[in-house]
Amino acid sequence: MSASAPAPSSSEIREIVGAHLHLEGALLPILHALQDAYGCIPSAAAPVIVEALNISKAELHGVITFYHDFREHPAGRHVLRICRAEACQAVGATALAEATLKKLGLDWHGTTANGAVTIEPVYCLGLCACGPAAMLDDRVVGRVDEARMSALLAEAGA
Ligand code: FES
Numbered sequence: 001m002s003a004s005a006p007a008p009s010s011s012e013i014r015e016i017v018g019a020h021l022h023l024e025g026a027l028l029p030i031l032h033a034l035q036d037a038y039g040c041i042p043s044a045a046a047p048v049i050v051e052a053l054n055i056s057k058a059e060l061h062g063v064i065t066f067y068h069d070f071r072e073h074p075a076g077r078h079v080l081r082i083c084r085a086e087a088c089q090a091v092g093a094t095a096l097a098e099a100t101l102k103k104l105g106l107d108w109h110g111t112t113a114n115g116a117v118t119i120e121p122v123y124c125l126g127l128c129a130c131g132p133a134a135m136l137d138d139r140v141v142g143r144v145d146e147a148r149m150s151a152l153l154a155e156a157g158a
Contacts, residue, residue, distance in 0.1 A: 031049075035071065041070055081134060082144075
C-alpha cells in the first residue's frame with residue numbers, strides 16, 4: 001500500500017517548473033523541487049515537464065525510474081533502505097531483505113498499511129565491511145540480522 005498521491009493544480013506545478021527552467025540541466029532540479037513540495041512526483045507534473053523541457057514522456061519516465069529516490073507516491077513516515085549491493089549480498093542481505101518484505105507483506109517501494117514505513121532497495125551505503133547494511137531514515141546501521149531488523153521495524157512503527 002502507498003500513501004495517497006497528492007493532486008496539486010497544474011498552476012502550482014507550472015510555478016515550480018518555471019522557477020527552475022533557467023538552470024542548466026533543469027530536469028533534475030525540477031524533479032527534486034516537486035518531490036520536496038509533494039513528497040513524490042505527482043502524475044499531473046508529467047505533461048507540464050515534457051512541454052516545458054521539450055522532452056518525450058519516455059525520456060522523463062526513464063529519468064524518474066533511473067533515480068531510485070524519486071517516487072510516484074509519497075513515502076511512509078519512515079523510509080527503511082536495505083542494501084542490495086554485492087558486498088552485502090555476500091553476507092546475507094538478500095535473505096534478510098526477502099524475509100523483511102515477506103514479514104511486512106510488501107514488495108520493494110511498498111508502504112505498510114499503517115503508513116509507518118516504506119521499504120526501498122539501495123545499492124551501497126558505504127558500510128560494505130559491516131553488511132548487511134540498512135538505513136532507517138538518515139541513520140545507517142550495519143550488521144543487520146533478523147533481530148536488528150525487527151528492532152528497526154519496531155522503532156519505525158511497522
Ligand atoms: S555493499 Fe552494502 S553497504 Fe556497500
